[in-house]
Amino acid sequence: MRTTLITRAGAVLLAAPLLLAASPSPSGPLKPVTDAGTSFLTATTLAAGQGADVAASTGDYLYWAFAAAEGRTVTVDVDVTLPPTAERHGAQSWSVEFFDGLRRRQSCTSGPQDATAQQADAVLKLRCSLRQVRSWAEPWSGDPLPGTYYVRLTAGQVPQQDLGLAAQVKLRLTERGGAGDAQPEGGELNAPLVPPVNAGTAGTAPATAPSAAASERAVAPGEDDESWISAAVTGANTRWYWTVAGGILAALAGVAGYRLTRHPRGHRPTPQPAGPPPPQPPSTY
Structure with a gap:
């Protein structure tokens, strides 16, 4: 396995501002934050095990940031309390996404990442599980490495009249795993992947003498x-x-x-010979 030193160093630098926030509080569970950022630069920091309870407006982009160590698997659960049914004019589609410190979108392994609430629904539930954070990765891969991660909650398809309506968002972050489990699940081999060299022997058919007619039709190898x-x-x-x-x-x-x-080319008529000139009258002079 090759370690991507530059990528890991960048992840450590991105995670440095959140190392203190990621340490658990000795006084018990942390209170949820009551605000959210509107971009990657203004994302609200969440500590390990901390959630968010935010009053938002329909159509806003909400960002939170947290630190994830190697071997950890992070899951985010979001409950969106939609505006009253009488104030809405149609269905609403919401989505929750993960991004790493380099702002690359990370895929979810489970959960309804995208969901649509009909006009009669009051609460919309979303869930996304990040892939297990790895301790190394190839330069060309997009595997999650230790560092800062972002959660983005957006309302994708909303009627124009419903933009700006009040909504309540509750977010919970849960983690499992540890540093001793830094490889993805099922990443160990039970046996080496060595293909068999002699898988078997091909059966041999009894040799038969060629017929005389076939011998006559055959061409010698040296002849053309x-x-x-x-x-x-x-x-x-x-x-x-x-x-x-x-x-x-x-x-x-x-x-x-x-x-x-x-x-x-057209055919020209043959010229006729000219006749004798007509007689001239006698001159009076």
Whole structure:
């Protein structure tokens, strides 16, 4: 396994502001936060095991940030109390998403990440489980590494008249796993992946003598069954034959095209010989 030092260093730097917030409080469970950010830069920080209870407006983007260590699997549960039914004008679609410290979207392994509430529904429930945070990853992969993560809650499809209506959002973060379980579930092999070298032997059919007719039709390996046509168009001078043939065909095509496209000439009438001049009257002078 290769360790991506640059990626891990970046994750540690991104997680540094949240290390103190991620440590559990000795006085018991932490109170939920009552606000949320509106972008990645203004995301509200959540400690380990801390939730949020926020009064929001329909259509707002809500952001929270937290720190996740290697081996941890984080799950977020969201309950959205929708505006009163009498004030709504149709169905609403909500979505919850995870992003890592580099703002790459992380896929969910379970839960209804996207849900639609009909006009008669009062509460909408969402759930998303982040993939287990790994201790290493290849540079080309998007596997979650230790560091800062963001939760984003959005209302995707909402009637225009319902934008800005008051809604109540309750968010809960739960974690499981530890540093000793930094590899994904099922990441250990029970046996080496070694393909068999000699899987079996092919069956041999009894040898039979070829018939006389087949022997007559068979061609010896050293002989070539060629005709005079194939011999004329193959060999070292093949390209010269094809060049000459192509030139002849091009000339014929040019003559035929000229004959087909030239303008027809009309037949001129044959001039008749002139007759004797008419007699002239005598002059009076």
